[in-house]
Amino acid sequence: MSADDQNSYRGTMHRSTEELLKWHALGPKEEALEPELPIVDPHHHLFGDVPDSQYYRLADLEQDLAGGHHITKTVYVEAYGSGWRKTGPEHLRPVGETEAIVAKAATPLKTRHGNCELAAGIVAHADLTMGPALAEVLEAHLAVAQGRLRGVRHMAARDEGLVGRFIKEMPRKHLLQEPGFRAGLAQLKNHGLSFDVWVYHHQLEELIAVVDSCPDTPVVLDHLGGLIGVGEYRSDRAAVLTRWKADLRKLAERPNVYVKLGGMGMPVCGFGFEHQPRPATSAQLVQAWQPLIDTCIETFGTQRCMFESNFPVDKQSCSYTALWNAYKLATRTLSPDERSDLFSRTACKVYRLAEPNSR
Numbered sequence: 449m450s451a452d453d454q455n456s457y458r459g460t461m462h463r464s465t466e467e468l469l470k471w472h473a474l475g476p477k478e479e480a481l482e483p484e485l486p487i488v489d490p491h492h493h494l495f496g497d498v499p500d501s502q503y504y505r506l507a508d509l510e511q512d513l514a515g516g517h518h519i520t521k522t523v524y525v526e527a528y529g530s531g532w533r534k535t536g537p538e539h540l541r542p543v544g545e546t547e548a549i550v551a552k553a554a555t556p557l558k559t560r561h562g563n564c565e566l567a568a569g570i571v572a573h574a575d576l577t578m579g580p581a582l583a584e585v586l587e588a589h590l591a592v593a594q595g596r597l598r599g600v601r602h603m604a605a606r607d608e609g610l611v612g613r614f615i616k617e618m619p620r621k622h623l624l625q626e627p628g629f630r631a632g633l634a635q636l637k638n639h640g641l642s643f644d645v646w647v648y649h650h651q652l653e654e655l656i657a658v659v660d661s662c663p664d665t666p667v668v669l670d671h672l673g674g675l676i677g678v679g680e681y682r683s684d685r686a687a688v689l690t691r692w693k694a695d696l697r698k699l700a701e702r703p704n705v706y707v708k709l710g711g712m713g714m715p716v717c718g719f720g721f722e723h724q725p726r727p728a729t730s731a732q733l734v735q736a737w738q739p740l741i742d743t744c745i746e747t748f749g750t751q752r753c754m755f756e757s758n759f760p761v762d763k764q765s766c767s768y769t770a771l772w773n774a775y776k777l778a779t780r781t782l783s784p785d786e787r788s789d790l791f792s793r794t795a796c797k798v799y800r801l802a803e804p805n806s807r
Contacts, residue, residue, distance in 0.1 A: 510557055522565070576600070675689075712765075
């Protein structure tokens, strides 16, 4: 690993939010392409406030939605301990995040296309290894979710190299192989919940065995399976891609696995847009991302793939408008039905949401 590699990667959040806003103010500004195409954004976060180094408030999301894309619904995904209770039993503190997002989602967001249903689905945090207490946590999430809870995510992304140095709370090694983890995962089916999994590409082989242990539970692979393109993986990109593609093919043999196409704006992927003087344009994004998007669609089919924003994390590379423009450009040759799968229908199927009406 060169000194340049070590110095250029500064973790998922390359810029603080204030720095990021100034960077985005430099442009370029894009108009939304195909603004009438209905989109369900199945992966975003809300956290923090202005005094914090990193934040993404409801007002920030509303500003991004004002870019012109027809976002009809969103799925909120747990992250950063946002809204966790500060008192009470330790194992129930994550339930505060569900409470908080439900309160924020009480009123739909207004866009130029009409109302956007914020957090129509919620993917909450739960420690799947906690044993018998897990049922109490899941029931508590369900009780406060007002019918919005759709799944659970227990972070498993771990790396022993450069990337791992920037993970504040590193998951245990081989967490996915722990009997307690598998036992907890088995409980999701009893509550009608799916499992969102965030791992890095070198963990996909472990994930295959996990999926085989829960064939009746929908498993959603976040961020294309976590391709690392920095540090020690930068110089061996071809081998990384070969391994990633092979593991995706194996996962695709399991019909309960779905893939979120996104997360490519994270600095960990190695595209380097965060180092540019201005945020990336949709043309730049699609040139870099098209091969990865095509691989996932060819491997899983459109009915098991869904585009995601992963905002504000992917904002380290581009604007919300440019990101969805890139996805639209990347799928120009697909049929209307295939595009509907990618932009809304698959997300609605997995997270059990009403499909948006096309105009």
